[in-house]
Amino acid sequence: TKECPSLPLQRIERQSGFVGKALLFQFFSVKHVLKSDVHGGEILSNYKKSNKFTHPKWARNKIAELVVKAAVKQLKRLDKECFKILATKIVEEFPTEDLRIYYFPPITGNKKLKQKAVGPRGKAPNVYRNLIAKLSLLKKGRVAPAVEKEAPPVVSLQGEEQREWLNVNSEPWDLVCTNFAALRDVRFAKAAASNEDVTRIINQWPIFTAEKGYKLILDDFAALPDVPETQLTHAKWDQFVNELNSIRPIKSRDRVKMHWIELIEHQDTNDDSKVALQIHLLAHNLPPQKKISRRWKPSIPDCQDSMLILTETEESIDLTD
DSSP states (O other): OOOOTHHHHHHHHHHHHHHHHHHHHHHOOHHHHHHTSHHHHHHHHHHHHHSSOSSHHHHHHHHHHHHHHHHHHHHSSOOHHHHHHHHHHHHHHSTTSOHHHHOBOOBOOBTTTTBOOBOOBSHHHHHHHHHHHHHHHHHHTSSOOOOOOOOOOOSOOOTHHHHHHHHHOOOSHHHHHHHHHHTHHHHHHHHHHOOOOHHHHHHHOGGGGSTTHHHHHHHHHHTSOOOOOOOOOHHHHHHHHHHHHHHSOOOTTOHHHHHHHHHHHSTTOOHHHHHHHHHHHHHHHSOOOOOOTTSOOOOHHHHHHHHOOOOSSGGGSOTTO
16 A cells, blocks of 8 residues: 555654643643742742732743743643643632733734734743743754863862852862851951942852852851840830831821721730731831832832731741741
């Protein structure tokens, strides 16, 4: 027979693609994908508290990135049907989200109306296109793959050599800690002689941005000279609040703030509850004033969420800390 030998293979490919999409639709879990990532778990936790994203733009980009990468691992290639499935599953997990944010169907072109065809849009297709473009560049050799380089063995370094070594190496960690500790006096002396902001300090010490860089910051704080401890009493706290209110007088148009003040002044409110409410009011006393160019500006609710964690039951309080 003169049948085309590729026909059965094409049928198998079409069938496997259909089955793959069906499995993706049936078993793919956005919640499971997000829980497997630190940032994804944080997004789920924050959304569960308030039914909204704390940082919407960042959260949506991160969700699309994690979900699309997980889908590519299963199906290798995605099309508009896959994007629609993924977007639908994202919206099922986050009901307040709009499906069109993650997938907008393609527009068919029309020559008579001189209308150009437009491919699928949304965060899911965009992440997929960027991922495919990066993979194609890797195959062509235009972009070097990210490969962890082993740190060169260093037996003994002194002064500026230690600083230069820390600028380009983050492993082995024992050697990082040794060289970093040896330069502690230099850092403390420079910090005492100048008034540099955190951004500049981090730029001067790139090792802080390493995976374990926070441990170096903790070590530096632990090595600071002993500072005499002052016990914070209710009287001292009231003095601080009164001085703050004199600098930032109460505005009656801030109804939320006036409500908190009424609770504070209520005769049935105990001292500890007053302190908690006054901490809650700090974001109203000193709200964010100006948005720095191209940086995120926190809102008053964001500030309050970072100050206190409110709980309703004793069982939810972690007594180990």
